[in-house]
Amino acid sequence: MSLLYKNLKNIYREKPALEFLSPLEETYLFIRDFLKLALERNNEYVNPSDYSIKYGQDMLNSLNLFLNISQSAYPILSRYYYISCDECDSPTIVSSMNKLYECTHCKYPLDITSDTKETFSNIHYIFKINPEIRKELNYDLKGQPSSSSNFVEEGDQTPYSEAPNLSMLIESQDENYTGVVEEKASIKENLLRFAEGI
């Protein structure tokens, strides 16, 4: 059994609500295909928007799936925050909200504590493939003769600035989206910490 399948199965065991939102067997095939494509393209990050478009899934549901498979003892992905700087237009990509206070290029302050809808709309979710999973998929790819189905088309990727954003997550009221619910709780805690100046 592949590590990807094993981890996914363990995650579904921990979070049974996922089966109704994104059935395991189907999701395994989609995720496997999606991550392999990202590796073929040498993409450093994967965008839930692309997953949502490619496999006809609801955007919030795709974000929820990605969050769930990164918030686990059996990680498949790791979550990152992406924001584009107003001053120099460069991307800042960090793994924790605590690191999201200045542009990593020009040091321009990123005022994420002003909880306006616009600010939250500028913070996007992108993900990195877990190193062990990456190794396994790369190994699979090497053993595969290149076929037309692996043909890499240009121009069908959405920019990170169109990845699901924090505003979308905060507005969600659906308790079934356990990944979103957990992430929301952690965001709230972080924003409070910012507000208190800690």
Ligand SMILES: [Zn+2]
């Ligand atoms: Zn900047």
